[in-house]
Amino acid sequence: MTHPELESGWREECGVVGLWAPGEPVTSLGYLALFALQHRGQESAGLAVTDGLHIDLEKGMGLIREAFKDRAPTLPGHAAIGHVRYSTFGSSSYANIQPILASFSGGLICLAHNGNLTNSRAVRHRLQQQGCTFQTTTDTEAMLNLIVYSQAQTVEDKIAESLRQVEGAYCLTIMTGDRLIGVRDPYGFRPLCLGRTSGGGYILASETCALDAIGADFIRDVAPGEMVIIDRSGVRSRIIETRPRLAHCVFEYIYFARPDSVIDGLSVWQARYRLGRQLAREFTGQADLVAPVPDTGIAAALGFAAESGLPYIEALIKNRYVGRTFILPDQASRQATVSMKLNPIRANLADRRVVLVDDSIVRGTTSARLISLLRKAGAREVHFCISSPPITDPCFYGIDTARSAELIAALKSTAEIKEALGADSLLYLSRPGLMAAVDDPGEKNMCTACFSGEYPTAVDEAENPRPEEP
Numbered sequence: 001m002t003h004p005e006l007e008s009g010w011r012e013e014c015g016v017v018g019l020w021a022p023g024e025p026v027t028s029l030g031y032l033a034l035f036a037l038q039h040r041g042q043e044s045a046g047l048a049v050t051d052g053l054h055i056d057l058e059k060g061m062g063l064i065r066e067a068f069k070d071r072a073p074t075l076p077g078h079a080a081i082g083h084v085r086y087s088t089f090g091s092s093s094y095a096n097i098q099p100i101l102a103s104f105s106g107g108l109i110c111l112a113h114n115g116n117l118t119n120s121r122a123v124r125h126r127l128q129q130q131g132c133t134f135q136t137t138t139d140t141e142a143m144l145n146l147i148v149y150s151q152a153q154t155v156e157d158k159i160a161e162s163l164r165q166v167e168g169a170y171c172l173t174i175m176t177g178d179r180l181i182g183v184r185d186p187y188g189f190r191p192l193c194l195g196r197t198s199g200g201g202y203i204l205a206s207e208t209c210a211l212d213a214i215g216a217d218f219i220r221d222v223a224p225g226e227m228v229i230i231d232r233s234g235v236r237s238r239i240i241e242t243r244p245r246l247a248h249c250v251f252e253y254i255y256f257a258r259p260d261s262v263i264d265g266l267s268v269w270q271a272r273y274r275l276g277r278q279l280a281r282e283f284t285g286q287a288d289l290v291a292p293v294p295d296t297g298i299a300a301a302l303g304f305a306a307e308s309g310l311p312y313i314e315a316l317i318k319n320r321y322v323g324r325t326f327i328l329p330d331q332a333s334r335q336a337t338v339s340m341k342l343n344p345i346r347a348n349l350a351d352r353r354v355v356l357v358d359d360s361i362v363r364g365t366t367s368a369r370l371i372s373l374l375r376k377a378g379a380r381e382v383h384f385c386i387s388s389p390p391i392t393d394p395c396f397y398g399i400d401t402a403r404s405a406e407l408i409a410a411l412k413s414t415a416e417i418k419e420a421l422g423a424d425s426l427l428y429l430s431r432p433g434l435m436a437a438v439d440d441p442g443e444k445n446m447c448t449a450c451f452s453g454e455y456p457t458a459v460d461e462a463e464n465p466r467p468e469e470p
């Protein structure tokens, strides 16, 4: 099935890296750092390396291993940027793989983007009226063209001027022959951090797990609205824009980021553990054990067990060679992989009342199948506990939470979802409980639009269709 809004390629989940490391093996470091970010995108990958004169860009479809099969960049260089991408099916084409490359008045420029712009159609239209042509359907190319067509004098001014014209979520790594630049949008929707490599160079990455993968030391998060410029003279910083509030994506903590990453000072694993503790406080039922939906439910289930005093017991085993169910282009393949991916442990389930902890319900496809698997494996009762509130609204900032027509909580009440999934009870974490667990009780720092429909930026209605009423 295709859908016009998806064909415009506006919804993506991605990871970015950037390396400035003269004298170090930047290609291998970039490859390893991207590998650590594979969970952020499994559909395509790209890596660009520069020696100052040339940029060698290699990209391909599939997991990093497949994407760079026989094709890793070979240019010895001092800087690199890379990207992993998952896009919804309408835009999964080779041409859309990042990083993307262009020439401008200062030479070659290469850009990788994590996030999603909410006004890219308007930006594209304006650029097209100025005679600019597009080779891809991505909002990333709109940003690159803004930079290329900018009349500002320096590359940094061109970038700053361009980014003031866009709205939405963007973390960028940008490379020219003589510098590496990292930028985070003024709301700080997506994560971006800066680290020091063992050879004295620098790394920018979506998550700290990429720094760990190459033995780099964490320096700090890139601040919302900040541009970090790295060149032969070291690191400089410049604030492009600020906003009265921040909007870090709370879903990074709930599901998307790797649990061993630390984002904006908060450990993802600890946030999930606290979500689980809070969930247990809100649970009023009776059960014999707590089991996670692996892997993303594990930390929350451990927190639930610690708080409730119930034993933590594995009930499902994951075939680790199957990818994330969502990161497949259609519903049919998503359904087939659920049973390939998770199998129940009958000995742990026979006649037991099970609290099954998962991070979120999106379409309900996985959840219904899991509950039925547990029942068939002998569970007497299944109490499905979710460490996030109901997802009622789509994300326009770079995470595929599906269209509202597919979001089960946009269409049904909690009681109806419980019935549809076949659970004995269904508990969603409360929004105050969620916000307390992520240290933002006043909702001043985090974006919770997928739970509330309150979008921190203007969302162009034509470009980003709003959810239909349930």
Ligand code: AMP
Pocket: 255, 293, 296, 324, 325, 326, 327, 358, 359, 360, 361, 362, 363, 364, 365, 366, 367, 368, 399, 400, 401
């Ligand atoms: P479903 O049963 O179809 O609602 O799928 C929910 C499962 O998908 C949960 O177990 C989550 O771990 C996972 N999930 C939630 N959000 C996403 C997302 N944006 N991309 C991929 N997987 C997701």
